Amino acid sequence: MSNMLIRFHKPCVLALWLVVLLMLSSCQLLLTPITNKISDDLASAILNHDDVSLIEDGLPAYLIMLDALIVSNPKNTKLLFAAAELNSAYAMAFVSEPERKQLMTKKAWDLATQAACMRNKKLCGIDSMSFAEVASTVSELSLKDVPTIYGVMSTWASWLDAHQSDYGALAQLPSVHVLLDRLLELDENYYLGAPHLYKAVLDSIIPPLLGGDLERAREHFEKVIELSSGKNLYAKVLMAKQYARLAFDRTLHDKLLNEVISADPKVKGFTFQNVLAQKLATELLNSADEYF
Numbered sequence: 001m002s003n004m005l006i007r008f009h010k011p012c013v014l015a016l017w018l019v020v021l022l023m024l025s026s027c028q029l030l031l032t033p034i035t036n037k038i039s040d041d042l043a044s045a046i047l048n049h050d051d052v053s054l055i056e057d058g059l060p061a062y063l064i065m066l067d068a069l070i071v072s073n074p075k076n077t078k079l080l081f082a083a084a085e086l087n088s089a090y091a092m093a094f095v096s097e098p099e100r101k102q103l104m105t106k107k108a109w110d111l112a113t114q115a116a117c118m119r120n121k122k123l124c125g126i127d128s129m130s131f132a133e134v135a136s137t138v139s140e141l142s143l144k145d146v147p148t149i150y151g152v153m154s155t156w157a158s159w160l161d162a163h164q165s166d167y168g169a170l171a172q173l174p175s176v177h178v179l180l181d182r183l184l185e186l187d188e189n190y191y192l193g194a195p196h197l198y199k200a201v202l203d204s205i206i207p208p209l210l211g212g213d214l215e216r217a218r219e220h221f222e223k224v225i226e227l228s229s230g231k232n233l234y235a236k237v238l239m240a241k242q243y244a245r246l247a248f249d250r251t252l253h254d255k256l257l258n259e260v261i262s263a264d265p266k267v268k269g270f271t272f273q274n275v276l277a278q279k280l281a282t283e284l285l286n287s288a289d290e291y292f
Contacts, residue, residue, distance in 0.1 A: 046086075050266065050275050056094050063087060080115035081151045084108045088158040093276065098162070105159040112155040119148050126152065126175075134175040138182045146187045150194070153179040157198060177202065177211070193227030196220040197235055204242040218243050231267045233260045233277040240284060250292045257281040257288075 046055055046062075066083040073079055084107075091104035109127065117124035122137050129137065141149060156176050163169035180202070183195045200220035206212030221239035224232060236256045244253035260281040265274035 046272055050271050052272070052276050052279065055272060059086070059090050059094075063090065075118060077115040077118050080111050080118075081147075084111035084115065084151060084155050087111070088155045092158050092161065101162045102159075105155070105162040108155040109159045112151045116148050116152050120145060123148070123152070127156075129175070131174050131178070135178050138178050141182060141186070143186050146183065146190055149179055149183050149186070150190060153183060154194075154198070157202075173202075173206070188223075189227055192232060193224035193235075196224040196227065197232075197238065200224065201238060201242055204246060214243065214246060218247075228270075230259075230263075231270055231274075233263055233265060233270070233274040233281075236260050237277045237280050237284070240281070245291060248292065250288065253288060253292075254285065257285045261285075 046059065063083070063086060066079060066086070070076070070079050070083060087104050088108035091101045091108070095101045095104060113123070113127045116126065120141070122140060126134060126137065138149070153176060156172070156179070160169055160173060160176060180195060180198055183190065184199065188195055197220070200217045203213050203217035203220065208214075218239070221235060221243055224235045225239070228235065230236075237260055240253045240256040244250075244256065260277055263274070263278075265271055265278055267274060
């Protein structure tokens with residue numbers, strides 16, 4: 001029965017999107033506001049959904065739709081960044097095959113750097129700049145550039161994560177740090193403290209000899225939890241995994257994870273990642289005896 005429904009609905013959904021795309025192509029004056037509205041509404045629906053499996057199954061269709069909209073709207077930086085960040089997020093959350101993850105994060109990074117160049121010419125070619133050039137360029141960015149800095153930094157970090165075994169790629173890590181440090185200087189509260197979360201993870205995974213600092217990571221984890229008023233459950237899961245485990249602090253580890261599991265995940269803008277966080281928290285608790 002379910003297979004029959006799927007076969008029935010597929011042509012209907014396809015027809016619906018064909019109508020939408022025909023409407024968009026027939027009226028260029030309305031193209032940008034309509035596509036931006038679609039992008040915003042679908043992103044909101046994903047962020048506020050509580051069914052992780054449904055999003056995992058359905059998100060690829062949305063990514064393909066964004067590709068189609070970008071073909072008709074190649075200079076729409078909002079669409080480019082939306083596609084970049086969702087490709088990156090999907091790859092990191094759901095893709096296990098290394099080669100596919102590398103391809104998706106590379107696509108995300110390319111889209112982000114393309115959009116960044118359109119928004120600020122100083123950022124053109126940032127992916128091929130030396131560390132000194134990146135540092136000099138980033139120092140000239142201002143508060144209005146914060147969303148652009150975040151888009152480039154987050155997709156670059158995901159690309160590096162997918163290339164952990166490539167020492168040539170990891171040589172670019174200092175450039176990501178420069179972007180992140182500038183983001184913290186300009187607006188540490190951006191997206192309820194997201195810059196602190198990235199900083200915490202990087203400080204926890206990088207060896208001390210290369211600039212990592214576990215206690216500094218703890219400070220950044222605590223800061224993002226404070227800035228989100230505890231609503232960002234994923235921050236607590238990452239703190240348990242990336243700090244408490246590395247510090248062999250079983251008490252803190254279990255406390256954080258139990259708080260995540262007992263919390264109400266439905267928070268506007270965080271529901272999807274909170275539900276995912278609860279799933280990961282359960283897995284970490286179940287493996288705690290073996291780890292500690």
